[in-house]
Amino acid sequence: MITIQTNKEEDFYIIKVSGDVDASSSIHLDNKIGEIIKTEKKILVDCNDLQYISSAGLGVFMSYIHEMEEGEIKMVLFGLGNNVKNVFHILGLDQLINMVESKEDAKNLVDAI
């Protein structure tokens, strides 16, 4: 089960992902990111209520890295719990995807990168 809520703060577009991002639900996240990168340049992903991520979810984030670099779109994940953070870490993806503790840190990082 996945819930995706979005809102805007200043020029930051925030996607709040709650629940599980797995093989059956990751398509919703994929569609949402695919849609917003057409118009938004500063994207924050709120993972505070993200309980579980499997490879399908990792694949979604990975698949936009190239496109975001080309389009100068910045994306930062924040508020990841230990279990979720650890899944990125197993494959070393925490080196490729920006992740910080808080929303404030995420805003600062998006403006700095």
Place this chain on the structure above:
Amino acid sequence: MSKTLNNHFKSEIDIHHMVLAVDEVCANLIIHSHNCDPNKSIDLFVDIKKKEVIIEIQDTGNGFNISNYQEPTINEIIVEKKKGGLGLMLVKRIMDKVEFIKSNNNNICRLKKKILTSK
């Protein structure tokens, strides 16, 4: 699955990892071995021994031939937007041993992990 392991493992991370590994194998089987046919089922066996846990995931679909599996590089995943391939990478990193066995009509995926910090 979490409940079963919870009685034997101290580390929440270890339990989460094994649940993830089983999820990854099952997702692979549903997609590749069962072609997403909802009428097909998967059997899961968890055998907890003193020093290791052995998980068997069995199905009767087309199976999965690990010799055809070429682990993608991270760069291939980024550049070619390959969404597959990461799952088995995770399973191999998490578990100590991953085997795919064909036995009569059954496909068996056997995962083993040593128990380092048992309760």
